[in-house]
Amino acid sequence: MKTRLFATALFLCLLLLPLQLFADDTLECISGDLALTFHQGSGGIRITRLQDLGKDRNLLAALCRPLFVLVVCDQDGKETHVPSTDGWERVGMEATDGGALLRWEGYPGANLSTFTVEVRLYARPEESAWEWHIATAGALNTTRLEDVVFPQITLHESICDGGILYPDGPGALIQYHWDADMQKWQRYGGGWGSMQFMSTFSRWSPEQNQSGFYFAMHDPQGSAKEIVAQSKAKERTVSLFFEHPIPDTTRTNNYSLPGKAVWRLFRGDWFDAAQYYKNWVQKNALWMPRLGREGREDTPLWMRELCVWAQTGGTPEEVTERVKSFADYLDVPVGFHWYNWHEIPFDNDYPHYFPAKEGFAEAVQALQAANVYVMPYINGRLWDTHDCGAEDCSFTSLALPAVTKEEDGAPYIEKYGSRESDGSEVALGVMCPATPLWQNKVKEIVLRLQKECGVKGVYIDQIAAATPALCMDPSHGHPLAGGSWWNLSYWNMLDRIRREMPEGHVITTECNGEPYINRFDGYLSWHWQTDGQLPVFPAIYGGTIQCFGRSYGGGETASLALRMKAAQQLVFGEQIGWINPDLAIAEENAAFFKQIVQLRWLLRRYFYAGEMLRPPVTGGTIPQVRADWQWHGEHPVITDALLTGAWQIAGETRTALLFANVSDEPIEAPIVLRNTGTDGASLARTVLTDKSTAPVPDCITSGEPVMITLPPRKALAWEFGEAIRYSPH
Numbered sequence: 149m150k151t152r153l154f155a156t157a158l159f160l161c162l163l164l165l166p167l168q169l170f171a172d173d174t175l176e177c178i179s180g181d182l183a184l185t186f187h188q189g190s191g192g193i194r195i196t197r198l199q200d201l202g203k204d205r206n207l208l209a210a211l212c213r214p215l216f217v218l219v220v221c222d223q224d225g226k227e228t229h230v231p232s233t234d235g236w237e238r239v240g241m242e243a244t245d246g247g248a249l250l251r252w253e254g255y256p257g258a259n260l261s262t263f264t265v266e267v268r269l270y271a272r273p274e275e276s277a278w279e280w281h282i283a284t285a286g287a288l289n290t291t292r293l294e295d296v297v298f299p300q301i302t303l304h305e306s307i308c309d310g311g312i313l314y315p316d317g318p319g320a321l322i323q324y325h326w327d328a329d330m331q332k333w334q335r336y337g338g339g340w341g342s343m344q345f346m347s348t349f350s351r352w353s354p355e356q357n358q359s360g361f362y363f364a365m366h367d368p369q370g371s372a373k374e375i376v377a378q379s380k381a382k383e384r385t386v387s388l389f390f391e392h393p394i395p396d397t398t399r400t401n402n403y404s405l406p407g408k409a410v411w412r413l414f415r416g417d418w419f420d421a422a423q424y425y426k427n428w429v430q431k432n433a434l435w436m437p438r439l440g441r442e443g444r445e446d447t448p449l450w451m452r453e454l455c456v457w458a459q460t461g462g463t464p465e466e467v468t469e470r471v472k473s474f475a476d477y478l479d480v481p482v483g484f485h486w487y488n489w490h491e492i493p494f495d496n497d498y499p500h501y502f503p504a505k506e507g508f509a510e511a512v513q514a515l516q517a518a519n520v521y522v523m524p525y526i527n528g529r530l531w532d533t534h535d536c537g538a539e540d541c542s543f544t545s546l547a548l549p550a551v552t553k554e555e556d557g558a559p560y561i562e563k564y565g566s567r568e569s570d571g572s573e574v575a576l577g578v579m580c581p582a583t584p585l586w587q588n589k590v591k592e593i594v595l596r597l598q599k600e601c602g603v604k605g606v607y608i609d610q611i612a613a614a615t616p617a618l619c620m621d622p623s624h625g626h627p628l629a630g631g632s633w634w635n636l637s638y639w640n641m642l643d644r645i646r647r648e649m650p651e652g653h654v655i656t657t658e659c660n661g662e663p664y665i666n667r668f669d670g671y672l673s674w675h676w677q678t679d680g681q682l683p684v685f686p687a688i689y690g691g692t693i694q695c696f697g698r699s700y701g702g703g704e705t706a707s708l709a710l711r712m713k714a715a716q717q718l719v720f721g722e723q724i725g726w727i728n729p730d731l732a733i734a735e736e737n738a739a740f741f742k743q744i745v746q747l748r749w750l751l752r753r754y755f756y757a758g759e760m761l762r763p764p765v766t767g768g769t770i771p772q773v774r775a776d777w778q779w780h781g782e783h784p785v786i787t788d789a790l791l792t793g794a795w796q797i798a799g800e801t802r803t804a805l806l807f808a809n810v811s812d813e814p815i816e817a818p819i820v821l822r823n824t825g826t827d828g829a830s831l832a833r834t835v836l837t838d839k840s841t842a843p844v845p846d847c848i849t850s851g852e853p854v855m856i857t858l859p860p861r862k863a864l865a866w867e868f869g870e871a872i873r874y875s876p877h
Contacts, residue, residue: 160692172577175241177248177269180276182413184269186250188241192233193250193623196300200359200413202276206305207361207413209302209385215250215267216823218283219295220258228258228291232265246271248279264399265523267298273279277412279360286401293394293401294629299409300389307361308386310349311759313418315342317429317676318661318720321418321682325379325386333379336365337635339659341375342685345410346388347421348686362424363388366431370663372616393618393719395631406632419762422687427661429688435635436692436739437666441799443691443756444704447669448652450521451605452756454483455748457696457725458520458732461487461494464511470514474729475520480749481837483696484515485607485672485726486524495566496574497533499589502596509601516604523605525591528657529614530562530576538570543577550583552619560617580619581637582626591645605654606670611638612671613659635663642667652664660685660695671692675721677779683760683793684721690721690760691798697726697825701778707736708810709775712787715808715863719763721755724748737799739761744808746838747863754795761794764805766856767876773811790858796871803872807856808863818853822873827851834867843867 173188196207205578214231221227237254247502252265263286270279282298294528312322313784314332317339322330334341345364352358374391394403410428412419429436437444443452458474460467467486475482482857488494489508490501512522533548534540548843551559561579563860568574579586594606613864626633645655648669656670662685665671673695698713700706710731724745725732732741748755770788777785789811796803809815823831827850835844847852857863 151524159626160506166570174866176245176246176503177243177278179271179278180273180413182276182278182411186241186248188233188239191236191239191251192240193241195301197386198303200307203322203359205306207304207307209304209383210768211385212302213387213389215300216296216298217267217300218265218293219297220260220291221294222259223290225743226796229305230255230260235563237261240335244268250559250620251606259289260286262286264441271723275412276414277410278367279564280409280411282405284403288399288401290402292334292398293403295391296403296405297389297391299411299412300387301363302341302360302387303656305384307320307350307359308348308379308649308761309351312379312386312683313347313349313421313684313761314377315345315375315684316340316681317342317678318681319343319418319422320678322377323680326381326384328381330377330379330381332375334375336373336375337370337661337663338615339613339661341615343425343662343688344370344373344379345374345421345425346375347418347545349417358417360414360416360421362414363408363419363753364410364412364425365390365407366428366429366432368434369406369631370433370435370635371406372618372630373632393630394630395627395629395633398684407708416666418682418684419687422684426577426688433662435663435665435667438603439798441757443798444669444693444807446646447694448654450466450481451542451669451694451751452654452722453481453692454521454696455480456745457485457727458722459485459487460728461489462550463505464507466514468511470729471515472518474733477733477738478745480745481519481521483521483523483723485697486522489524489821490608490835495564495565495576496532496568497535497537498527498530498537499593501526501593503588504601512602516602517760519603521758523607523654523656524597524601525607525609526590526597528590528608528611528683529578530610531579532566533561533575533577538568538572547577547579548584549623550585551577552580552617553621555620578617579639580617580624580626582619582633583622584769587637587641588659589642590641591648594645594655595648599648605656607656607672609658611657612661612664612668613657615661618704634668638664639667662689663742665689665693668693670696670723672697672726674699674718674726677783677785679784683763686721687760690795691756691758694725694756694865695721696725699777699779700725700727700731701775703778705775705783706775706778709777709785710737710863711740711810711861712773712775712785713777714741715791715810718744718748718808718863719791721760721793741790743838744863746840747806747836747865749839750836751795751804751806751865751867754797758795758797761796761803762876764792764794764819765876766790766792766819767853768817769814771811772816789813789818790856792815794874801867801870805866805872806863807858807865809822809858809860811859815856815858817856818851818876819856820851820875821848823870823874824849825850830870832869836865836867837863
């Protein structure tokens with residue numbers, strides 16, 4: 149099925165037809181500043197206009213994708229792609245109260261004579277938005293529906309010249325899309341397709357406000373879907389679409405889109421797009437946690453307050469004193485992610501983690517007495533096919549029935565480069581979370597670590613990193629292939645674990661796929677390594693879950709890369725580190741790393757009881773820095789030398805502005821701050837740097853420029869007791 153999903157991309161490119169060929173009947177729809185025109189031809193319907201009425205600007209490319217493409221398969225396995233634009237026996241359009249109804253009936257070219265498709269549009273004029281829904285119906289005969297590609301749009305350069313926002317990690321602004329053809333294609337639910345929306349932007353200029361086009365799925369259960377952005381450099385166009393693998397592909401041709409697709413025209417940038425998605429999430433998403441005055445009150449306070457993580461592995465003798473020294477130097481509580489605490493090799497013989505290495509439980513007790521919270525590693529998805537060295541002890545006899553299956557019944561297998569004792573590559577089966585065997589096995593391991601070994605947390609790898617497998621095993625009792633069953637199954641597993649965890653304990657996982665936020669206490673954001681990344685995820689979910697960790701590597705620019713990452717973690721609101729203790733306290737890194745950690749400690753309540761505000765933009769010319777971030781080899785990343793952030797306590801007016809100079813040169817930059825009153829008023833400010841430096845209170849004047857002055861390798865925060873607006877000078 150994975151092959152079929154990617155093969156669809158090639159077919160879709162062949163469906164770009166000149167719009168002017170179809171003009172028999174027309175339906176015009178207007179929602180605020182966003183206007184749509186549909187044309188009905190002899191065998192299909194297509195969009196011929198997407199207009200920004202406020203700026204009298206065309207947003208639609210001359211060659212545009214069909215509104216939908218259906219992927220169907222006959223009894224011999226032959227695929228046919230059915231577009232909305234041609235080949236249908238009957239089509240119709242009509243205006244409805246507050247929207248429109250589009251209808252397609254009968255597609256003889258794929259033996260779908262009794263098949264219908266309905267697309268409904270709902271206007272949201274106060275938002276210049278359209279909400280979309282698609283439903284199919286038809287008897288299951290020799291042709292079955294497998295995927296629905298909907299909605300699709302191809303945009304003119306006028307609305308994508310300023311970049312494409314894609315939900316890669318925390319969110320990344322792609323600005324190289326005219327250099328060559330570009331494609332971002334990820335299945336939703338993992339770390340590289342972490343949220344259900346994209347946006348494109350017009351080019352910013354001082355004379356004209358930036359406009360954006362918001363393209364989202366508002367799906368409250370987070371069903372499986374592909375999230376796709378493609379650019380054509382020569383044509384200077386961008387196409388956006390979602391592809392939905394339907395559930396129960398062998399039982400029905402009826403499908404109803406979960407939730408709604410949303411197109412919205414807005415004036416603003418990435419932060420505004422994030423706020424639109426945040427507004428929907430807070431009201432509708434089933435993974436949104438309940439928040440109190442102090443944030444996630446189902447997460448222990450120690451975890452909410454934690455500011456830094458060490459990460460290493462080995463025997464108690466190899467790690468204990470190193471991690472204690474790390475904690476002593478930083479002088480704050482520390483989290484410790486402990487790898488290889490077990491006798492089995494890493495990525496091998498899973499899930500047989502016990503027995504632990506000798507002295508593990510005693511070392512846990514000693515570390516936690518020293519203000520170090522221990523969190524060992526386990527995997528939440530995989531069972532080794534040779535789970536006793538090179539032998540198959542229990543995979544075939546016990547695990548295989550509960551492994552996810554391909555269409556032909558073969559198990560989903562993954563390899564990560566680890567080796568069996570005979571030198572062969574370890575092959576790991578991907579377990580189906582709907583099966584009682586896997587639900588019970590993960591719960592057993594977590595609770596044994598917490599109750600018998602005394603650890604405060606357990607890290608369950610891959611759950612919010614890897615994407616749903618489209619399991620086709622009917623014995624598992626879930627809908628086959630697509631739908632939301634994967635999320636619901638993990639939700640059930642994690643709810644059972646949380647109900648039985650000792651009080652004051654936590655569970656975390658890898659990456660930041662959003663559907664699991666209210667089931668975990670922390671997300672390991674180690675993969676937030678992309679050039680051009682933005683704090684979109686923290687702008688939406690700040691205060692709902694603690695994100696922690698970056699991948700800290702080596703290389704010739706390792707010290708600069710460390711400063712860039714640690715400072716970015718600070719302003720993004722992450723817990724700092726996930727770092728080898730020796731690297732953090734090495735002479736070239738120690739002072740900066742400690743100051744960043746202690747500054748976060750002083751501000752810690754903002755990050756669990758607060759929310760992110762728009763990051764401040766300063767005046768003047770800020771230099772840029774470039775370093776190798778060492779992600780799967782050499783990985784250059786460029787950021788400003790001055791990194792900024794802003795956070796506010798939810799329900800209060802306290803505001804903190806953060807500034808970090810990661811360079812080896814001093815920086816001065818002006819900024820204008822205002823309160824809600826008139827210019828000229830006095831603003832009380834407190835300057836914070838670290839635990840050993842007393843806070844410095846002073847006053848500045850609202851509406852007048854104030855200078856940010858930072859020595860090399862230093863950070864500071866300005867705290868205000870009221871809401872603050874800011875602009876560059």
